[in-house]
Amino acid sequence: GIQVEQSPPDLILQEGANSTLRCNFSDSVNNLQWFHQNPWGQLINLFYIPSGTKQNGRLSATTVATERYSLLYISSSQTTDSGVYFCAVATGGFKTIFGAGTRLFVKA
C-alpha cells in the first residue's frame, strides 16, 4: 500500500516563528488532506489539497502531485497552533491513510 512519511516528527517553536511541515507519499493520490489534532484530541480538517496551493489565514498548503509531496506552512505561530499535524492521502476512492504526524509545540 501507499507509504506516507511526515517530517519532522517533532518541532518546537518560539511564538511568532514560521515553520514548514512536509508530507511525502509513495504513489499517485487523488485525495490529500491536512489535519490538526489539538491537545484535547479533536481532529480538525485544515485543507483538502490533492494539488496546487491554498491559504487560510496564517496557514497555507502546497501539493506537488507529480513529485509526490505536500507542504504545510504555518506563519507567525501561536501557542494555540500546538498539537499534532497529520497528512492523509488516498490513491483511489476514499480509502484514506494517515501519516504518523508532526508534533508541534509553540512556546510563549
Add this chain to the structure above:
Amino acid sequence: DAGVIQSPRHEVTEMGQEVTLRCKPISGHDYLFWYRQTMMRGLELLIYFNNNVPIDDSGMPEDRFSAKMPNASFSTLKIQPSEPRDSAVYFCASTGSSNYGYTFGSGTRLTVV
C-alpha cells in the same frame, strides 16, 4: 450544524464484554468512516461506508469487530468480546461526494480492563 456526533465519549468495560460505539454523521454526507487511534499504530482506517453500504472493511482487525449503518444518520461499531488490546480512541468521520474534506467526531475513548 452539530457536526459528527459520537457516543459515548468514554467507555470503560471489562474484558469479554460487548461494546457498542455510535456515530451520527453530518446530514447530507454520504460517506462514513471509522478510525482507531493508538500510540503504537497511529490512526488506522477500520471501515468505510458509502450510501450506507460497506465499501472497504479490510482494516477491521478481526471477527470480533463489526460495523453497521442501518440508515443515513446512524452507524455502530461493535466489539464482541472486547480485549485489553482494543483500548484506543475510536473516531467516526463523514464527508460528501462533492467535498472530500472529512469532518471528524470527538471520538470515543475505550478502555478495556
